[in-house]
Amino acid sequence: MIKSATLDFPMQGSRHRIAPPAGWLELNLRELWDARELLYFFVWRDLKVRYKQTAIGALWAILQPFLTMLVFSLFFGRLAHIPSDGLPHSVFYYSALLAWIYFSTALQHATNTMVENQRVITKVYFPRLLLPLASVSSGLVDLGFGFIVFLGMLLYYRIQPGSAILLVPVFLLLAVLTALGVGVWLSALNAIYRDVRYVVPFLIQFWMFASPVAYPSSLVPDRWRWLYGLNPMAGVVEGFRWSLTGQGQPPSLLLGVSAGMVFALLIGGVLYFNKVEGTIADVL
Amino acid sequence: MNDVVIRTEKLGKSYRLGERERYLALRDLLARAASAPARWFVSHNELSSNGNHRDGNHKGNRSHIWALKDASLEIRRGEVVGLIGRNGAGKSTLLKILSRITKPTIGHADIFGRVGSLLEVGTGFHPELTGAENIYLCGAILGMSKREIKQKFEEIVAFAEVEKFVSTPVKHYSSGMYVRLAFSVAAHLEPEILLVDEALAVGDASFQKKCLGKMGQVSREGRTILFVSHNMTAIKTLCSRAVLMKDGTVAASGPAIEVVNHYLAGIASGLSEREWTDRVAAPANDNVRIAHIKIRPPQGCSELTIDTGAQIEIGFESFRKNINLGCTIYVTNSEGVVIFASGHPISGDRDSRCGLYELTGRIPGHLLNAGRYSVDVVFGQDQRYVLLRVDSIASFEVQNAARGANMSVAPGVVRPQLSWSHSLKEEACLVEL
Numbered sequence: 001m002i003k004s005a006t007l008d009f010p011m012q013g014s015r016h017r018i019a020p021p022a023g024w025l026e027l028n029l030r031e032l033w034d035a036r037e038l039l040y041f042f043v044w045r046d047l048k049v050r051y052k053q054t055a056i057g058a059l060w061a062i063l064q065p066f067l068t069m070l071v072f073s074l075f076f077g078r079l080a081h082i083p084s085d086g087l088p089h090s091v092f093y094y095s096a097l098l099a100w101i102y103f104s105t106a107l108q109h110a111t112n113t114m115v116e117n118q119r120v121i122t123k124v125y126f127p128r129l130l131l132p133l134a135s136v137s138s139g140l141v142d143l144g145f146g147f148i149v150f151l152g153m154l155l156y157y158r159i160q161p162g163s164a165i166l167l168v169p170v171f172l173l174l175a176v177l178t179a180l181g182v183g184v185w186l187s188a189l190n191a192i193y194r195d196v197r198y199v200v201p202f203l204i205q206f207w208m209f210a211s212p213v214a215y216p217s218s219l220v221p222d223r224w225r226w227l228y229g230l231n232p233m234a235g236v237v238e239g240f241r242w243s244l245t246g247q248g249q250p251p252s253l254l255l256g257v258s259a260g261m262v263f264a265l266l267i268g269g270v271l272y273f274n275k276v277e278g279t280i281a282d283v284l
Numbered sequence: 285m286n287d288v289v290i291r292t293e294k295l296g297k298s299y300r301l302g303e304r305e306r307y308l309a310l311r312d313l314l315a316r317a318a319s320a321p322a323r324w325f326v327s328h329n330e331l332s333s334n335g336n337h338r339d340g341n342h343k344g345n346r347s348h349i350w351a352l353k354d355a356s357l358e359i360r361r362g363e364v365v366g367l368i369g370r371n372g373a374g375k376s377t378l379l380k381i382l383s384r385i386t387k388p389t390i391g392h393a394d395i396f397g398r399v400g401s402l403l404e405v406g407t408g409f410h411p412e413l414t415g416a417e418n419i420y421l422c423g424a425i426l427g428m429s430k431r432e433i434k435q436k437f438e439e440i441v442a443f444a445e446v447e448k449f450v451s452t453p454v455k456h457y458s459s460g461m462y463v464r465l466a467f468s469v470a471a472h473l474e475p476e477i478l479l480v481d482e483a484l485a486v487g488d489a490s491f492q493k494k495c496l497g498k499m500g501q502v503s504r505e506g507r508t509i510l511f512v513s514h515n516m517t518a519i520k521t522l523c524s525r526a527v528l529m530k531d532g533t534v535a536a537s538g539p540a541i542e543v544v545n546h547y548l549a550g551i552a553s554g555l556s557e558r559e560w561t562d563r564v565a566a567p568a569n570d571n572v573r574i575a576h577i578k579i580r581p582p583q584g585c586s587e588l589t590i591d592t593g594a595q596i597e598i599g600f601e602s603f604r605k606n607i608n609l610g611c612t613i614y615v616t617n618s619e620g621v622v623i624f625a626s627g628h629p630i631s632g633d634r635d636s637r638c639g640l641y642e643l644t645g646r647i648p649g650h651l652l653n654a655g656r657y658s659v660d661v662v663f664g665q666d667q668r669y670v671l672l673r674v675d676s677i678a679s680f681e682v683q684n685a686a687r688g689a690n691m692s693v694a695p696g697v698v699r700p701q702l703s704w705s706h707s708l709k710e711e712a713c714l715v716e717l
Contacts, residue, residue: 120408
C-alpha cells in the first residue's frame, strides 16, 4: 500500500515478484499489517451503510439480543423450565446471546463478503483477508452497544460480576477468532461454491443448539464435556456467561478444547483462504 | 537495465473454459469428482499417444484457453506505455496480473515500485455514502493513506467540480458527476507505476480532455504508466511507446506512432476483396457463415476515389430460419474512429430463410475523405442480438481526387461536396484620384 506521497524510487526495496500460486504457505502478514487502514475503512463502511437507511439506526444492535432474550426467557425459562444456573433468566440468556448473536451475524456477514465485494475484488488488489476480517470486526460495535444494556441489567438485578469479568476480553478475543476462523473458510468457499450461502443459515441454527445458549452446559454429562468442547462456541458462550455474571463454573476443560479447536480452524482457514486468494477474482 | 520497473517473463494465464462465465456450484464439483478417474485415463492416453505436447495445452486439458501466453515485456521508469490490440488479445488479463488481481498460471513478473491500478472508474464507491465518504473509501481501496486523502481532499473535490454535493449520497448524483468524482479520486493517486484500463472512456468531452491533461502531468512527474485503450488518438498523444498484443502474446513493441500505425494497417486483412471457398476457414458460427466480401469502385469506374464512393458486396449463408436477420457494417478510419455504421434488415417479418444470400450496398461518393478504412461486419437478430461479428474483415483505400487545382489531401474526417454558390452583390467603384 502507498504510504508516502513523496516520489522516491526505492528500486531494490519495493521489488515485488508476481508468480503463479506456489503453495500453501504464502501468508504475508507484513502486507496485512500495512493495509490496516483499509481494514478500518471497510469496517467504517459496513457500519455507515448498515445504519444509514434504518430509522432507528444502532438501536437495532440492542433490540436484537434484547428481544431474543425475552423470547428465550418466556419459552425456555418460564415454560420449559430449563435451569439457568441460579441466574435470573433474562441475565442468563442475555449474557450468552451477546456472544452468540455477535458470532452468528459475523459469520453470515463473512460468508457473503467476498461475493458482495466482487466488483472491488475484480478491479483492484488488496489483501483479500481484510474482507472477512472487516466482517468480524464491524460486529464488535454492535456487541459494544449490547454490552451497555447488559451493564444496566446487572445493576437492575444487583448482580456483582466478580473478578472473572476481567477475563471478558479473553473470551471476546476467542469469540472473534472463532468467527474469523469459520468466516474465513465460509467466505472463500462461498466465493467458489455459491451453495454455501444457503447452507449457512441452517448451520447457524444447528450450531446454536449445539452451544449452551438456551441451556447451561452443566446439562451436558461430564464425560462428554471434552467432546462438547470441540464446538468452539461452547467454550466461548459458557465463558462469556461465566465471566460476565460470575455465576456457574469456570469452563476450564471446555475452554481448553475449544481454544485448541479455534486455532486449528483459524490456521486451516487462513491457509485455505490464501490458496484460493490468488485466483479468486477469476471465479467470482 | 536498472531503470526497468516492470519486467514480465513468459507470463501466461489460462482459464478453464466457462470459468469466467459463471461460478461453480457444488454439483459441478461432484460431477467433476465423479468423472475424475475417466479424465485421468484420457489425459494419460493423450499424453502417451502424442508425446510432444504443445506448450499451449496446459496439463493436456483441452478445456483450457490461454488468455495470455509467453508475454515478455520490459517497461522502464517514466515511460508511458500504451497497450493496444483487439478485444480478447490479452491486454486486460496482463493488466490484471500486473495489478495482482489474479495470479498468472505460468511465468513471472517483477515489479519495482508501488503499483496503483485503475481498471474501473469508481472502484469501491458505495451509492449510500456521500461524496466525501466515498472519496475516503475509494481512496483507501485504491491504496491511499488516510493522511494522504485528507491532504488532497479539497483538490479532489475541486477537480471533480462537485463542491456543492460533497455531503449528498452519490446515488443522487448525475452519472456525469459520479464519474467525475470517481476519476478525480483515482487521478490523485500517486503510485510510481500506474496501470490504467480504458478509464478515460468516460465523462463528457471536456472532462476527458481534463483527464488526459492530468495523465500527461502525471507522466511528466516521472511516473510510469501502462495504459490500455482503444482510443488510438489518445495512445498517440499520451504514450511514448506502445505494445501491441495479439492472441495473448506481445506482437509488437516500439514508438507509439509506429506501433499504432502498424496495428491499424494490419488490423484489417488489407484486402478489399476476400472470398472463402473453404467452408472451414470462413468466418462463421452456428448462425451465419460469410462467403465473401468485396469492396470495389462502382461499375464503370476504375479507381475508388472520394468522388466515386464504393460498392460493397457481402455473400453469406444463413443457418437461421424464421428470425429477423439484419446485417450492419462499421467503417473505421485509420485513426480508429468509426465513421459510420449502416445496416440493412434482411428479413423484417421473422421470415429469414436458410441459404445463400448476397447483399450489396453503396457507399456514396463525396463522403469519405482519402485514406484507408477498415470494415467490420455484424449480423444481428431483432436489431438487438449479435449473431456473428467479424471485426476488420476487409479494408479499402479511398484515393484522393483532383478537386480544383489542389491535389493534396484536405483535412477532415469526411469529404462532402457542398453546394456552394456566390454572386457579386455590388461592385466597388474605383475612383481615380
